[in-house]
Amino acid sequence: MKSVAYLRMDEPKMKTKIVFSEKCLSYGTWHIEGPQRVKLAHEFLKEQGYEFVEPNPASEEDLLRVHDAEYLWNLKKGLVEDSDTPAYDNIYEFARLSAGGALLAAGINGFSLMRPPGHHAGRGGAALGVYTRGFCYLNNVAIAVKASKKATLILDVDGHHGNGTQEIFQGAKKVVYVSLHRYPHYPGTGLRSAGNCLNFPLKADCGEEVYLRTLDEALGMVDPAKLEAVAVSVGFDTHAGDLASLGLTENSYHEIGKRIAALNKPTFFVMEGGYMGEKNGRDSDRLLRGYEGEP
Numbered sequence: 001m002k003s004v005a006y007l008r009m010d011e012p013k014m015k016t017k018i019v020f021s022e023k024c025l026s027y028g029t030w031h032i033e034g035p036q037r038v039k040l041a042h043e044f045l046k047e048q049g050y051e052f053v054e055p056n057p058a059s060e061e062d063l064l065r066v067h068d069a070e071y072l073w074n075l076k077k078g079l080v081e082d083s084d085t086p087a088y089d090n091i092y093e094f095a096r097l098s099a100g101g102a103l104l105a106a107g108i109n110g111f112s113l114m115r116p117p118g119h120h121a122g123r124g125g126a127a128l129g130v131y132t133r134g135f136c137y138l139n140n141v142a143i144a145v146k147a148s149k150k151a152t153l154i155l156d157v158d159g160h161h162g163n164g165t166q167e168i169f170q171g172a173k174k175v176v177y178v179s180l181h182r183y184p185h186y187p188g189t190g191l192r193s194a195g196n197c198l199n200f201p202l203k204a205d206c207g208e209e210v211y212l213r214t215l216d217e218a219l220g221m222v223d224p225a226k227l228e229a230v231a232v233s234v235g236f237d238t239h240a241g242d243l244a245s246l247g248l249t250e251n252s253y254h255e256i257g258k259r260i261a262a263l264n265k266p267t268f269f270v271m272e273g274g275y276m277g278e279k280n281g282r283d284s285d286r287l288l289r290g291y292e293g294e295p
């Protein structure tokens, strides 16, 4: 494996706070994107001594920087539904709170452990011609990045391509989008890079060595001097056996965290996928320990 000697930190980092509200556990119990995936992660992180903070819902003004008014109206009225993404009662409010989690995480350089996830949601719902919104309603990370107005690297390490995030930021001058994802796989986008959107398709279960080599290559293409912040779309569905498995293990997330720290920018994390609850907790902990320079 390539040497990682450049991975050093200038000073120890503060312990990352976790943004969480129990309200996000109260819908969709029958769905694979269900409360257990976050509930068990929350319990695990609590046992590890993490500090938690509660978000407020994102405002309509925050949402309108990213989404079309018509889409928001239909979402509020319960009129948007597809085979992956149900029109749950009050889903607009749950989605607004999850977006608020991303906004709070951006403000405190924290980790938003909220649902529903967001990176498949485009301006008007399904993005880049994909048929479903892949369990996503509002693009949480995009809402936080737009509100910050900062030059940002959005690093998407979820196992699926963030077609919504790419659609929203395609051609944006101050934002670079980097995604490593399984291909071919849902949503079927992200085969090639396009301008400020750098895509790295990977074969199913490619494994840690290939993954980290690709991540190093991807981050090597980004000019840190042009960045003020890093936003990480974190998905743990790359874990071996999960929905978009790339054959990663707990150790892989520790290595990913080290590489994020080496960028040396104010950073926040927003949870996307990951469908095995307890593993989500362990993987989050490993990622944050890697990022904070802990073993």
Ligand SMILES: [Zn+2]
Pocket: 158, 159, 160, 235, 237, 244, 272, 273, 274
């Ligand atoms: Zn995913």
